[in-house]
Amino acid sequence: MPPSADAADRVGMLVPSGMLGAGFDPATVERGLTLNPHVIAVDGGSTDSGPYYLGTGTAKTTAAAVARDLRILLDAAARAGIPLVVGSCGTGGTDSGVDWVAGIAEDILAETGLGLKIARIYSEQNSTFLKEQLDAGRIQPLAPLGPLEAATLEDCTHIVGMMGHEPIADAIRAGAQVVLAGRATDTAVAAAVPLMLGMPPGPTWHAAKIVECGGQCTTNPRAGGVFATIDRSGFVIEPLDPDSACTPISVAAHMLYETVNPYRMREPAGTLDVSSADYTALDDRRVRVEGSRFEPAEQHTIKLEGSRITGYETVSFTGIRDPYIAANIDRWAALLRTMLAERIAQTLGLNTDDYALDIRLYGHNAILQDIDPDTGPAREVGVMLLVNAPTQATATAIAKVANPLMLHLPLPEMHYLPSFAFATSPAETERGAAYEFVLNHVVEVDSPSSMFRTHHTREVTRV
Known part of the structure; x- marks a missing residue:
């Protein structure tokens, strides 16, 4: 004590x-x-x-x-x-x-x-127990999430109560x-x-x-x-x-x-x-x-946090110093996305429902995106491509399709082939499984300690 x-x-x-x-x-x-x-x-x-x-x-x-x-x-x-x-x-x-x-x-x-x-x-919480609480009407959502589905609990790799x-x-x-x-x-x-x-x-x-x-x-x-x-x-x-x-x-x-x-x-x-x-x-x-x-x-509640796999990610990063493209970076990024979707369909037979792409323009608006108040041209832009797909092999294949575009893609009106700089070689880095938080819900409990288990150990002595 x-x-x-x-x-x-x-x-x-x-x-x-x-x-x-x-x-x-x-x-x-x-x-x-x-x-x-x-x-x-x-x-x-x-x-x-x-x-x-x-x-x-x-x-x-x-x-x-x-x-x-x-x-x-x-x-x-x-x-x-x-x-x-x-x-x-x-x-x-x-x-x-x-x-x-x-x-x-x-x-x-x-x-x-x-x-x-x-x-x-x-x-850590058991999904079977939580589904019982869900069926009993004891799990409520917190904004902005809506009612919880049992399948979401089953999808989580780990769920903890706070x-x-x-x-x-x-x-x-x-x-x-x-x-x-x-x-x-x-x-x-x-x-x-x-x-x-x-x-x-x-x-x-x-x-x-x-x-x-x-x-x-x-x-x-x-x-x-x-x-x-x-x-x-x-x-x-x-x-x-x-x-x-x-x-x-x-x-x-x-x-x-x-x-x-x-x-x-x-x-x-x-x-x-x-x-x-x-x-x-x-x-x-x-x-x-x-x-x-x-x-x-009036009601004691325990907040749930849960995380599940959303797919597998591969990331690629290139740097742009070309002043014309930097001044027109939004158009360039839109062109990259369009051409990449076309080439993925041509070479891999995938449509845009089969994967997800995130193109972030660091030095321009990667943090705030469309609400960034600074509208002036960037001196240099780092382009991060993040691919999410059902398998690691697919995510990496998509990133490889993007490789030549992220190295040399010109705007239509340009009369020369620009060169950009990949940050790493190879340009594609596999990140493995990607996760997302999917629980923002509370469980109504009768006892503040009922969802937690305590294990006491004896004194640890010198060996």
Whole structure:
């Protein structure tokens, strides 16, 4: 158990970075320990990097980077006698992601002899169970998706439920000193211990939201982590790096990050409302926040995330420096698409329903496309062709058909043959299976922990 908060005067949260494996200065953790934390909390994953990691059940971080961070944090938690909580292990929060991080942690504990008890909380969901919930009318869509079909559940390679703080708090109450959770809300990882120790939900959930990405709420996001102290009427937040600072603007601005509404944010158990929050600078480094409220939901829900294979991809990239084509790049791209469709039909016998093409013009409008406000000609343009087809061989064959067009295609009025520059040789790179997110739905549950499974391990001793 963490240090007692029976007096309920304050609970401290040490968040070393925005993600396990991202790295941080060990000195910032040491400084955080001097502030008397009750928990060390860090996120281990996200959907930020797309559906591949959930779809494959693999991590975007390296084992070496995760081990480096864990070694520091396990030692810090053991010395302080407080829990270490990691959420969304292995990026997507799959069962294999939890086991991957747990294996690294157990190796470190065996090597160092720290003897900490680990709880693994699994969040992966069975499609048979979810179809039963669907038939019972307990799964509802979130915008912009519509009603869920059973076939979508069957198509997913992995489905996870996004837990709130309850399973984490249950694991700590049961004696866990290290909690390695599957998919969890970013905020639940930090909020679990303060809520368990009696802190009010409004300040707790707001503080958890602000610290979720470590130093991103500071004036120097690269500097690492932050420390939040929650009390009965609000919370104080400060950076762990002495050369960084929190300001009212930097703290308040984090409510704009990954939220539909900058004043309201839904959690499984209810909604955080910061519309009346006040942000006050206590000095040149610390900010106090008061006025946050939490509205309990009438129905507890668990959000589902699922990823499925959409096909197989091959990518090709060429650079254009020809000033005339760069000035007429939209016409050139349209010509490329038209001629490519004709040649694919001629050589491979495929029509446009048999594959998908994405042509991105980097340096022109690849990010915003038609809504890009900059209409001036680009000096140089990078052309990315992304082919998606039912098989890898087909995707690569299509990219090979595009090869001569992406190397020399002139506009009709040009009287010379332009030359472009492929970024790689061979020009085609096979990306393998491509994935997409297909679930944006919630399951109505009677118990906050019913969809999650917790496995407790004994102390890991030196071998």
